[in-house]
Amino acid sequence: MDHVDVIIVGAGLSGIGAAVHLRKQSPDRTYAILEGRDAIGGTWDLFRYPGIRSDSDMYTLGYAFKPWTNAKAIADGPSIREYVRETSRENDIDRHIRFGHKVKRASWSTPDARWTVEAEKANGETVKLTCNFLFMCAGYYSYDNPHQPQFEGMGDFKGTHFHAQLWPEELDTTGKRVVIIGSGATAVTIVPEVAKDAAHVTMLQRSPTYMVSRPSEDPIANWLRTWLPPKVAYHITRWKNVSLQMFFFNLARKKPEQTKERLIGLVREELGPDYDVETHFTPRYNPWDQRLCLVPDSDIFQQIKAGKASVVTDEIERFTPTGIKLKSGAELPADIIVSATGLRLNLIGDVQLTVDGAPVDASKSLSYKGMFFSDIPNLASTFGYTNASWTLKADLTCEYVCRTLNHMRDTGTKICIPKRDPSVGEESWLPLTSGYIERAREVLPRNGDRKPWKLNQNYALDLMALRYGAVDDGTMQFSNPPAKAGAEPMKAAA
C-alpha cells in the first residue's frame, strides 16, 4: 500500500492551493492529491452553463501567492479554471494528482497514527493508501446530485428540462422561450447570457434577492498594474477589496434599513420609475442575511429594459406539457425550463470516517477554528467564507495546517486532536438564511459559543488568529501513540 505524509482530497481551487502551501511551507512532507473526477478545477470545471463566472472579484478569489493579472475582476469560468491549472503546472503539482480516485472511506488507527484512505476508481476498483494527515479540499456540495425540488407534473413537460449544474453542452437556446427557476447567483448569471439569442427568458422566482451592479473591470486595479510590479499591485487591490467588502458587510449588519433602501434605490435607478421594483426586487430579509447577488455591468437589468428578459414573482402550481402553471393562475409557456434551484450541500466529500474502528460523523462534531473537527485526529477541511471570497479563508487554512504539521515535526509528535470541552455550547455554523444553508443545517458541523470553536467569518480577525496565533493553544492536543517495540520517533524527512 502506498504511503504519503499528507493526502489532499480534491483538485479544485482549494486542493491545488493546499499543495502549493505544503510545497512552500512544509517541503519535507510527501503528499498526493486524490481527485474523483478526471480534471483539475472543481467548480470551475464542472459548471458549464452559459456565462458561468465568479460573483466575487478575482483579486480576493485568487490565491494570495499568485497575482490575478487578467483585466476582468469578475472572471468567466474558463479563465478561472485556467488560472487553477496554471498554478498546478507552475508548481509541479500535476504529477502528484491521482485522477479518477473518488474517496469513499477513511479509517484512523491511533496505534499506527495513520489514516487508511479508500478510493474508488471508475472501473469499480478500490485503491487503498495510507497517510499521517488527511486534508479535505472536497468543496461543500454534491457533484452528482444538485438540489432539484419536485414539482407536480414535471414528467408531463414536453420541452427540455434540466438542472443548471447539469447543463447539456450541445443545447442551443437560440430563438427558444426559456424559463429559469430561481433568483440566486446562477439564475442571475444565466438570464442575461441566454437572453442574447433566446426568443425570451423569464426568471421565475418565489421571492426576490438583493442585487447590486458593479463594473466587471476594476479601473484602480488595472491602473495600478500598469505602474507597479504585478505582486505589489495585486496585494494593494486585494486589501482594498477586502477592506471595502468588510466595510459594506458591517454597514449592512449595523444599518440594515438604510442599506436596504440604498440597494433597492440603485435597482430603481437601473430599471426606471415604471418598473415594479417593489414586487420583483425587494427581498423579505435584510441585506447579508443571504449572499448578495452581483450583477456585472448591469447585464441583467439591460436585458430586462430591452424586453429580452423578464422577472415573474410567483409560485409554481405544476408543470404542464407546454410550460409552467403558476399559483396566481397565470401560465408561462416554455421550450426549455432550467432549474437554478441550488446545490445539495455535503461535508468532507461524503467520505465515511471511522476512528479506531468506530464510525464518526463530522457533522455532529464542533468545528475547531473552522477547519478541524472536535475529537477527530489529524484531519482538516477547507471551508471558505460565505460573506467574502472563498480563497481568503482557504489560504489561511492551508497556512495553519502547515504550521500544525511543522509543529508536530518540531516536537516529534504524530497526533493532533482538538479535544472537545463539554462546557462549550453549540450554535449553528453559518449565520446565513439562504435556502441551501437552511437545508443543510444537519449536514454542517456545529459552531461553538466561544473561541477557538467559534467561526470569525472575518478575514482580518482570522488573519491574526490563524497566521500568528499559537497552534499549541491548550485545546489542540499533541501526542504520540503508545510506543511499539522498535518504533522510532517521527523525524523530518531528508
Ligand SMILES: Cc1cc2nc3c(=O)[nH]c(=O)nc-3n(C[C@H](O)[C@H](O)[C@H](O)COP(=O)(O)OP(=O)(O)OC[C@H]3O[C@@H](n4cnc5c(N)ncnc54)[C@H](O)[C@@H]3O)c2cc1C
Ligand atoms: C457556480 C458557482 C459559482 C461560485 N462563485 C464563487 C465566487 O465568485 N466567489 C466565491 O468565493 N465562491 C464562489 N463559489 C464557491 C466555490 O465553490 C469556491 O469559490 C471554490 O471554487 C471552492 O473550491 P474547492 O476546491 O474548495 O471546491 P470545489 O471547487 O468544489 O472542488 C472540490 C474538488 O474535490 C473533488 N472531490 C469532492 N469529493 C471528493 C471525494 N470524495 N473524493 C475525491 N475527490 C473529491 C471534486 O471532484 C472537486 O474537483 C461558487 C460556487 C459555485 C457552485
